[in-house]
Amino acid sequence: MTGAFITFEGGEGSGKSSQIRMLESRLAAEGVATSVFREPGGGLGGVGERIREVLLDPAHDALDPLAELLLYEAARAQLVAEKIAPLLDAGEVVLCDRYTDSTLAYQGFGRAAAPLDVIRELNAIATRGVAPDLTLLLDVDPALGLACATHAGADRLEREELAFHQRVRAGFLAVAAEDPDRVVVVPRDRPDAVADQVWGVVRDLLVRLGVLH
């Protein structure tokens, strides 16, 4: 038995977290329990969250791009081994706020930390081949998204210049165009319209997988 693995991707302030919360409660209302994680770290303490602290700490402005890339992959390897793979093997529905596409977009397109093929290979190694069944890309103009996301405590990535975030957005859209069967692009305009679109796509997948009827 394998479960369903759904990831959410998007730039800063794209509204992923609130969409995940809404989806989680909609699924609960249908009697489908879910496990929710966020990358980097998982959101449950432990090794991954320690790596997250290192990655997002604005004091680490000298972090080498390759070291950054490998730390994201290290956090991912831990989360997949510890949580995601066992839950999927047990037939569970797993939602994750960011996953491998974020590394392609941020470290690949945003930073050029390594060639895209190398990042794809590192993603495959860190995930042991555990790939999402569906990815929802919440697309927003970074100028708008950053205004929503940036606050006094902006983290290391949020502090990057607008041009960086524009490359990240273009990266996400390029990844989506390459893999249209997996990645659904949802423009972030009105949050309730986004939630309905997300629900429609997720429901179709879960019906196809026999989780919902």
Ligand code: TMP
């Ligand atoms: P978030 O919790 O606000 O999404 O913060 C995570 C930050 O880490 C966000 O700025 C995106 C960034 N990130 C990467 O640069 N590469 C990755 O592989 C992942 C998962 C996140």
